[in-house]
Amino acid sequence: MPDPEIDSNFRKYRFKFKKNNFFANTDARQWSFYRYYIYIIYTGDSPKTFNEIFDKWTASLTFIRKHASIPKPIGNFVEELIDYNKSEEFKSIREACEQNFRAHLLSTLSSGSVAKSEMAQGYKKQANEILSGALEKNDEVPRTNSFTGEDKRNAVLDDIDATISTPATDSKQSYEFSENDLKISHWSSVAESIIGKVERTALIVDNVNLEDTFGDYCNECGNTFDLCHSDIMDLRPTSRFSEKIPEETWAEFVSDTYPEYEISGEWEKLIQNTFQPRDSLEEWVRVWRGLYENRSNGDLVIKDVIYNILAPYIKVFEEPYNILNSGDLRENQYNAQFVSPIIGSTLKAICSIDWRILEVPVESSKDRRNTNLNPIVDKVLEAKCADGLARLWSSHEEVFLYEQTGPPDFDDVTQLCIHDYKLVRTMRDVLNQRIILHLKDGISDHKDFASFGAFGHRTEVSLFWLTIHQKSYCLREYGTFKIPTVWQDLPVLSEAIMICLKFFTFMKENIKVRRSACVEQKQRLLTKRKVHTIKQNQPTPTRPKKQKNSR
Structure with a gap:
């Protein structure tokens, strides 16, 4: 029929x-x-x-x-x-x-x-x-008519x-809303797009509107799991979308928008001197133990960072059995023992922040996953978990995520793509929640807000940040650093420490607590109503079963 x-x-x-x-x-x-x-x-x-x-x-x-x-x-x-x-x-x-x-x-x-x-x-x-x-x-x-x-x-x-x-009273006296009563126009932009229409500057380089190019790419892309279907413009150098942009345009965009932050010259000098190439592990141990001997040589804060990062590597390289090259290392141990000290120590040196590791629930994702559910009838979903999460102590505002695919010898391409997809979408949830929390607090200026993340695969860790613009989110890469697996590679920690310190300095500027003056309770009620009606992002698509390649 x-x-x-x-x-x-x-x-x-x-x-x-x-x-x-x-x-x-x-x-x-x-x-x-x-x-x-x-x-x-x-x-x-x-x-x-x-x-x-x-x-x-x-x-x-x-x-x-x-x-x-x-x-x-x-x-x-x-x-x-x-x-x-x-x-x-x-x-x-x-x-x-x-x-x-x-x-x-x-x-x-x-x-x-x-x-x-x-x-x-x-x-x-x-x-x-x-x-x-x-x-x-x-x-x-x-004009010929007297009625102009x-x-x-x-x-x-x-x-x-x-x-x-x-009407204000039963006596039919009229009352006109004042400007203060009507100062909630900023809600309309967020209500439509924490998916798309927050008032932002367009991403235009050399008269090329990147968001228009992104729209064309979305229409052509048939991959359900491409980030474009989550309204995320992936501008990392290895993304498929970047291939649609002329290399000169992309290079100029990176040059114009890359956040240039520097660290103390004293810190940088101490880091470089400490991580010079050395002839033996014994020399590394001697330098590590002698960090605090010369009190005039450097700030105690940066000495603590270097000492805490070197400690687990010195310990494992002194053992007769190098677990980093053994094949016996698992994801959680690798994260906790070798990656987290780098991220956690540099993060603590720059920001006073709550840093947790190993399957930490991300509350921002829970709010998004349970949107429009009836909690009495429907099953309430748990929050997604991250391998590392940083949030502010006072407000519990989540700002930084870390995701690890596995140990150094783990090379599963499927897990690489799944973890990358999960991290970026969760960063989007974190950014949305940051905007919502500040709006609840009466702060309408959120044009520079970002969420931050790190992604570890084998011995490389990449640092990202995510912002929101007129029609899409924008994901960019800040840089990468390596994890040493033998003592001869310890000098790579110099670059790891410096890039993390600069990245977290950038993050610190973005997460400065912006608190407004006392907000009236009436305004808070209006705020709650508007937050409740914000349209959330689409759920994660169901992953189909894998099919064998016919080739």
Whole structure:
């Protein structure tokens, strides 16, 4: 039996297949422009143009096209829509759509159907801009009517004022919300995109908009587990997306955005002198034990760092059996004994922070995983765990994650990709939660916030940071360092210590506690409501069973 014909608003088709998983998991406004338009008009987001509404809806069509359980007729219908949206025929009528949208916006306000005061205030400002723009064009035309354009503008704005006034008492006295009562406009940007529309500067280099290139890459990418499907623009040098950007453009972007931080010259000199190449292990032991003999040579803080990092390596290299090269080492021991001292010691030297290792629950991921669940009926999921986690002592705000794939001799490509994917998505959860926690505290300035992470594979550890921009998150690599497996390789710890100190200095600047003045309880109530309605990111896709390669 052939599938029923799809009508323009999907009502008949949806009714026919209402038990299909696609309709159960996909909100109506994602595939019906009429429903999306009505939804966006009556929310507090205040879209500025028809194009803004239409582009967001088109993005949802692109997401639906990649939906695993999408019925074939829906898929064909969406493909036709996307093709038509790119056609010259449709481009020719978008200007008319824009004018129609402005007319609808003004009529919606004057009808009094806008209930939310903050939304009305946003539209009031926008209507003012629209009318001002129209009046500037009309200034060139001689006016013959005594009722001037300025009079018309004021008359419309009077109607708008009426829509945002509410009765204060039973005596019908009117009360207009003050600016302080309406200072929550920053919520609208976060509510739409801790996935995409927080007010950010676009990533543009040499007139190349990297986010537009990223959008094209997302449309072409068929790999469900590519980070692009999590709205993450991977700008690491080895990513597939970086291949889509001209090398000169990518190099300039790295040069312009790389955080240049320096450490004390005294610290750097002591580190370099300590880790000079030496002829025997006995010399290394003598230098290690003599760190504190000359009290004038260097700060005690950096001496503690060097001593604590060298200690486990000196101990293992003095043994007749080198466990680093034995094949008997396991992930947790490798992490705790050899990697964590480097990260933990340098982190402590720069930041006063809570550092924990070995399967630490990441609360940010728990909040995201349990969004929209009914805790009485639905099973509440546990937080994802990380091999290392740093958070602030006072607020417990999570800021830094570490993930390790295995010991030095472990070379499973599948686990490498899985752990990398998990780390970056969890960094995204941490960044989202940082923004939410600061908004709860009344801090709306979060444009420079980032989350930080480290990823260890075999004997190499990479340092990353993640930021959020207009349409996507942006993942960048700060640098890498090596883990020595024989005593002859101990000089590599010089670079490891210095790059970690610089990286954590960068992190310290980003996580400075920004506390606002006392926030009124009324404002906190408004804040809680807005945080509760923030749309969270998509869950991790289910990993299919592996298939044998036919080659």
